[in-house]
Amino acid sequence: MRNYSISYVTVGVFVTAMIVALIVTLTLIAGRTGPRDEYRVLFDNVTDLKYGTVVRYEGFPIGTVDKIVPVYENGKYRFGVMISVQKDWKFPADSKAGIRASSFLAAKTIDIGGGKSADLIAVGGDIPGTGAGDMFALMSGLAGRVGALLDTGVVPLIEQLKTSIKQLTETANSQIGGVGGDVRGLVANASAHLDTISASVTELTAGMQTNVDQLHKILSDGNVKAIDQILANLDRASLNADKTLAELNALSIEVNGVAQSIQAMVNRNAKNVDKSTADLEYILRAVSQNIDAITNNLEGTTRNMNEFSRLIRQNPGLLLGGGSPAADKGLTPVPGGQ
Structure with missing residues (x-):
């Protein structure tokens, strides 16, 4: 005997699963998943x-x-x-x-x-x-604006142009005789001044020819060669300047190296320099404390040297025989003398 209940349950589960899958798919397509x-x-x-x-x-x-x-x-x-x-x-x-x-x-x-x-x-x-x-909306709006422009601007403008051209034609027809006379007078005046104009043109041409001749002199072969030589000298000067700049850069690097070496030497001998400064300070302090005694001794020594020099000048024999010279008795007075 067939079990129809099992088939119905299977079909129901399958249909339910398909419905759930359809809902999930529609949700994903709509992008409504997540917060x-x-x-x-x-x-x-x-x-x-x-x-x-x-x-x-x-x-x-x-x-x-x-x-x-x-x-x-x-x-x-x-x-x-x-x-x-x-x-x-x-x-x-x-x-x-x-x-x-x-x-x-x-x-x-x-x-x-x-x-x-x-x-x-x-x-x-x-x-x-x-x-x-929207392209269609833009085209429709543009068409409406063009139609309004034609109705309110272009058509009245054409009518106004027609009226203006008609008035201009009438004015030209009425004034053509006067214009013709003015033209004839202008031609006669130009003929009268034609010689003057021709002379001015000839003078202008001569001046231009002079300027052209001077320009040819300036641009002669010798001047062009001289200019070429000047440009070549400028090129050489530029090359020499570049070499000098490179040498200066190298010299700057060497000077920086020497300065760094001096700085390193000063840093290495900083303790010795400090010690020498301290010793010099001690010596100066000792000299300042005993300067009065030193000055007195120097003064006594100077006096003794002066006395010694005076004695030697009076009796140079002291350097050989020694001893003190006899006292100078002076002159004996003559009895009854005047």
């Missing part, structure tokens, strides 16, 4: 936008349209498009949203262009919207 953030985009025209329209950021799909809410402000209607995008998606403060179509027959999408601002639009905030890129 979402909501924003509002304001447009003046929402042609072809509806629930589920894809929202892209620089071409990358990030969410969909939830609903469209009309907003009346400043005497006209605008449309707030509520969008839900991936959680924690960052929009710079200068981002702009527009209605775009990737191809001629493709469905409309909301394309958000990323800005360069470091500030971000808060979750739930407004993203500025730009005009819709």
Whole structure:
């Protein structure tokens, strides 16, 4: 005997699984999985936008349209498009949203262009919207404006031109006789001054020929060779300057090396220099403390040397025989002498 209940259960499980798979697939296609953030985009025209329209950021799909809410402000209607995008998606403060179509027959999408601002639009905030890129709407608007221009501008302008041309023709016909007389007078005046004009032209030509001859002299072969020689000398001078600059750079490097060597030597002998300075300070202190005694001794020594020099001048024999010279008794007075 067949068990029909098992077949019904299998079919029911299969149908239920297919229904669940269909729901999951539709959810994935709609992009409604996972946590979402909501924003509002304001447009003046929402042609072809509806629930589920894809929202892209620089071409990358990030969410969909939830609903469209009309907003009346400043005497006209605008449309707030509520969008839900991936959680924690960052929009710079200068981002702009527009209605775009990737191809001629493709469905409309909301394309958000990323800005360069470091500030971000808060979750739930407004993203500025730009005009819709609908080619047919633009062409229709352009056609209407061209028609209005033809009706209000071009046709009246043509009529005005017709009237002006007619008036100009009448004026020219009435004044042609006077113009002819003026032309004849002008021709006669030109004929009278033709000789003067010819002489001026001849003088001008002669002056130009003189200038050309001077220019030929300036650009003679000798001057051209001299200029070539000057340019060659300038080239050699430039090469010499480059060599000198290279030598100066090398000398600068050597001077820097010498300075570094001197600095290293000073650093190595810093302790010895400090010690020598301390010794010199001690010597100067000792000399300053005993300078009075040294001065007195020098003064006594100087006096003794002066006395010694005086004695030698009086009796040079002291250097050979020694002893003190006899006292000078002077002259003996003569008795009864005057």
